[in-house]
Amino acid sequence: DTGVSQDPRHKITKRGQNVTFRCDPISEHNRLYWYRQTLGQGPEFLTYFQNEAQLEKSRLLSDRFSAERPKGSFSTLEIQRTEQGDSAMYLCASSLQVAVTEAFFGQGTRLTVV
């Protein structure tokens, strides 16, 4: 296992289209996080899974966004009816289920909405 994997790395889509991103975490990691990062900013938390349960969602996660982790392994993040403001880097991270531990990040999916 070489780390957290995200697919695709880049996505260009027209405004109004739906997009779906995939994240494969490190296999033994129970926790999975999605973040959004815009230029010049730090990663902003979107949502968090512990195994298959989605335990927290940020206010940033509008009703156009949905995330799943159906079997507690890989996760998907879908954005419906994309808007230009959705253009950002979407980062996935995973970590072990211990009190305080580092999260390991994937290389991100860069979304451009035109």
Added chain:
Amino acid sequence: AQKITQTQPGMFVQEKEAVTLDCTYDTSDQSYGLFWYKQPSSGEMIFLIYQGSYDEQNATEGRYSLNFQKARKSANLVISASQLGDSAMYFCAIPASGGSYIPTFGRGTSLIVHP
């Protein structure tokens, strides 16, 4: 809620020199941890170093060390003997309390290493 403040948008350093990147934090937790990550232009966030609030020693990992001052709520990253490959964004992070431990990040500092 946890909060991270990184006040240096950009820093420049000469190759082989040391550089300090500032991070202050706010938390009401008694026990917490602080992380530093590096983000090169490729986009991946790379974990560098961790400091626990009850660790007696400042954390060190190779050329990275933390200048942890608990009373001041600061956890500055020191990079010694800078290399050209250290040019990147650097982020300080603190996990949320309440059991989720969701990392909260600062805005980051851009480091450029000059030859």
